[in-house]
Amino acid sequence: MGIKGKNKQKIVVILGPTASGKSDLAVQLSLRFNGEVVSADSRQVYKGMNIGSGKITKKEMKGVPHYLLDVASPKRKFTASRYKQLSEKAINKILKKKKIPFVCGGSAFYIKALVDGIILPEVPPDWNLRKKLEKEDAESLYKKLKKIDPKRAKNIDRQNKRRLIRAIEIIEKSKKPVPGIKKNSPYNPLFLGLKISQKELSKKIEKRLKKRLQRGMVKEVKKLRESGVSFKRLEEFGMEYEWAAKYLQKKISKKEMVERIQKESEQFAKKQMAWWKNDKRINWIKTQKQAEVLVKSFL
């Protein structure tokens, strides 16, 4: 760490693919180094989504406080920006107690938004506007954007409608061009990345899925539906929620459900790794011991 990190607040970031053992490591390190955990998971923020999202249980927390779990209703959409606000607040709280924040989770975009200090424009989603723009094709959206904000148009993926719509939304609502991403992080992070072979991971996912089914994963999804979360919404969540929802609607068999979840989890793990593959800041580790050595010298 150079001078740059000197005045910044030290935080530890634990990342890695799904089923790699992040949550457990976070608890162990917190116990050892007087820390508290800030989750970085786009599904675990929702209330009632426990088994399918792999949310840590009270018992597994071993008394270590966890933040950013159960902070939203699954009926409403949570966002990266909201995540950033809440997690910053949580970190401040932890630091005030003279404890170490351990940011732990699999949602790379959330981690980046928080740790790398990306400034997300203060424009809330306008679903009506999005719906309207959704009807146009990418080319015409791109042309529209180019006219009102040529600078943003220059770097944007011109075939990605979702991004184009968001950019137009920001401009129309704020009456200003899309601001640049300023990276000005108040943190000095230590990145710990859990590395695990594809084969081993696949086995772990399989074992974990069996356990989840035993613990009542399907029942959990059924309960969510009964509490008013639509099947469409459940399918949007992906993986266990998507396929259990399809199974409950009798669109697929139980066997198919299990196969799809397994497959998609493996794909998801690969995608998760892609975010960090070329990030030189990450210390790739395999054991808790390695993590402890790194954290000790960091603090």
Added chain:
RNA sequence: GCCGCGGUAGCUCAGUGGUAGAGCACUUCUCUGAAAAAGAAGGGGUCGUCGGUUCAAUUCCGACCCGCGGCA
């Protein structure tokens, strides 16, 4: 045994007398308030086998092999 239908990419299947496509999968990549999201690029096929017709066959004809259904 007979009749019918089928055998084309890892899978499900389009298609054509001038040696082939789609979706999914796979590999690589991007990431400015949905991120388990969204998007991009790429690799891959002796078109069941052997013959025949033709300038040319994956496509037409014949035989055979394999699968599915029906009849006996």
